[in-house]
Amino acid sequence: MTLTLALESLAGALLVGLLIGAQREAAGGEQHPGLRDFLLVSLAAGLCGLLGNPWLDAIALAAVSGTFALFHWEHREKRSGITTELAAAAVFLLALFAASTGVSFARPLAIGVAIVITVFLEARQRLHTLLQQTITESEFNATLSFVVVVLVIYPLLPEGSYGPYQFFSPSQVWRFVILISSISYVGYFLEKFLGEEKGLFYTSVLGGLASTTAATMHFARRSKENPQETFGLWRAFVVANTVQFPRTALIAGLASPGLLMATVWPLAAMTVAGVALAWALGRWPHKKLETLEMKSGNPFRIGPALRFGAMFTAVVFISKASTARLGADAFLGTSLIGGLVDVATVIAPATDMMNAKRISMSTAAIAVLLALASNAVLKIVLAAAMGRKEFTLRVAASFLLWAAAGGAAWLVATKI
Secondary structure: OOHHHHHHHHHHHHHHHHHHHHHHHHHOOOOOOOHHHHHHHHHHHHHHHHHOOHHHHHHHHHHHHHHHHHHHHHOHHHOOOOHHHHHHHHHHHHHHHHHOOOOOOHHHHHHHHHHHHHHHHHOHHHHHHHHHHHOOHHHHHHHHHHHHHHHHHHHHOOOOOEOHHHOEOHHHHHHHHHHHHHHHHHHHHHHHHHHHHHOHHHHHHHHHHHOHHHHHHHHHHHHHHOHHHHHHHHHHHHHHHHOHHHHHHHHHHHHOHHHHHHHHHHHHHHHHHHHHHHHHHHHOOOOOOOOOOOOOOOOOOHHHHHHHHHHHHHHHHHHHHHHHHHOOHHHHHHHHHHHHHOOHHHHHHHHHHHHOOOOOHHHHHHHHHHHHHHHHHHHHHHHHHHOOHHHHHHHHHHHHHHHHHHHHHHHHHHHO
């Protein structure tokens, strides 16, 4: 071992102690170990790492742990929790790893983990507020159960396709369930923590991420209860539903980059049209909405996820069966049915049949756009059933604008 390598190893170990020790120094008081203590721990660990003796490592770790445990015991009446003691053990192990010369990536990995630990220690109060006051027990349990199901079930699912027309692919179904639930959860999570603070625009965007259909229904009901807010609710509707187009592009890109390239121009045009319309409506004189609370259900609940998976499987079966019996053009008809559930239910069979050369790239792209069209019709019907006539007419006009922008972009793209 060269002197340069030894100094670099010790420097990495000391940096680990410096990062976490500085945070503990700032967060603690007289009854807490501080920066100097953590630097000494990291230095001891660094020397152990350089010497490479496992027995010495174990003895040193036991000595450090015993020292911190004794310190905690002596000040137990003035202390609460053992975060600092656990941090000291983490510093020793990370510094030991950082000083190890047998692993090439040991030093950057140890420092990276130390940074993450420091961030979490610094965010203690915010995390406490988040877990104790903001996230409800039912939300936490639903999210935890879904994550467990994902980690346990998904790796066990077979990759093959089964049943008539090879319509049922367990792993594909569950991948899309995870994807859609995750996108919705981002909207749900951000809506819960940012919506009320950031006002109409952010609340509408985040509500659209969670569910554009649910957001449209909420705006329609509110327009009936508060007719004077119709114009402001129209703008909120436009903002929320504009999110659907980049969301569709994201799902298409994850399923098939080719399908994304085939639909990118109409989706981009509709996104630009929606942004322009929302901007124009924002500048138009109207009664500003003070609050726009939307209460979405946690998309990580098992029940809704399983229902989406069942509907997704049904749409895939109808799509493949009709295409096999009636030809590729039948898939365009079934895409209208899929759009009533979710545009994502059309993207999966379109990708499968496109890869199997059963439909062309353009047919798959048209199917996605038709799914968006049927989804738009569904929202217009829901707006008419739940909202005021004026709101419904504005919703219909918005979708006509999006259809015109998307159709024009599609025609231009096919001519290029």
